[in-house]
Amino acid sequence: DAGVIQSPRHEVTEMGQEVTLRCKPISGHDYLFWYRQTMMRGLELLIYFNNNVPIDDSGMPEDRFSAKMPNASFSTLKIQPSEPRDSAVYFCASSRGTSLNEKLFFGSGTQLSVL
Amino acid sequence: RKEVEQDPGPFNVPEGATVAFNCTYSNSASQSFFWYRQDCRKEPKLLMSVYSSGNEDGRFTAQLNRASQYISLLIRDSKLSDSATYLCVRGTGGFKTIFGAGTRLFVKA
Numbered sequence: 534d535a536g537v538i539q540s541p542r543h544e545v546t547e548m549g550q551e552v553t554l555r556c557k558p559i560s561g562h563d564y565l566f567w568y569r570q571t572m573m574r575g576l577e578l579l580i581y582f583n584n585n586v587p588i589d590d591s592g593m594p595e596d597r598f599s600a601k602m603p604n605a606s607f608s609t610l611k612i613q614p615s616e617p618r619d620s621a622v623y624f625c626a627s628s629r630g631t632s633l634n635e636k637l638f639f640g641s642g643t644q645l646s647v648l
Numbered sequence: 649r650k651e652v653e654q655d656p657g658p659f660n661v662p663e664g665a666t667v668a669f670n671c672t673y674s675n676s677a678s679q680s681f682f683w684y685r686q687d688c689r690k691e692p693k694l695l696m697s698v699y700s701s702g703n704e705d706g707r708f709t710a711q712l713n714r715a716s717q718y719i720s721l722l723i724r725d726s727k728l729s730d731s732a733t734y735l736c737v738r739g740t741g742g743f744k745t746i747f748g749a750g751t752r753l754f755v756k757a
Contacts, residue, residue: 568747575747636694637694
């Protein structure tokens with residue numbers, strides 16, 4: 534079982550540039566989540582999808598952030614334009630979602646540094 | 649008030665010690681609770697779910713107190729490998745989960 538796969542592992546970019554983070558969930562998982570983790574704010578849920586449809590994007594910080602899930606095996610989180618305060622670790626997670634006690638499986642994360 | 653609050657620690661304990669963490673939550677309608685473990689520079693991983701009746705998994709015991717709105721995690725006979733950050737998590741329904749900021753534990757030889 535490959536687990537949740539995220540790319541890239543590390544991204545260093547300059548302020549103003551577009552950043553695209555990618556995620557492949559575990560096959561068969563109906564739910565996909567994007568989280569951001571910083572020392573100051575901890576793990577924050579940005580957005581989650583069910584069967585490729587965005588369900589709750591209330592955690593997306595501002596219009597510079599967008600997320601898509603064109604099919605069951607791929608999702609992207611895009612930041613355009615990026616700012617230094619976007620620097621964080623971005624995690625993607627997936628779950629089968631068959632019950633409220635369903636565990637989340639996290640990817641290894643993308644460490645984003647915006648200079 | 650934050651939705652999920654934890655003492656950030658760090659907790660520094662010797663091997664073999666028993667250590668307990670508490671976590672308080674603000675929404676009495678919360679339905680599900682979990683403890684996740686996160687090692688340095690790694691992703692969070694589920695440690696255990698927390699049930700109203702309490703549950704135990706080896707050296708780990710989790711308890712839920714709905715009246716006082718807190719959950720707890722007890723680790724007995726601490727091992728060096730238990731050193732990590734422990735994240736308290738509550739489910740809000742609709743599969744939205746809220747993570748606490750985490751409690752850091754260092755187990756010393």
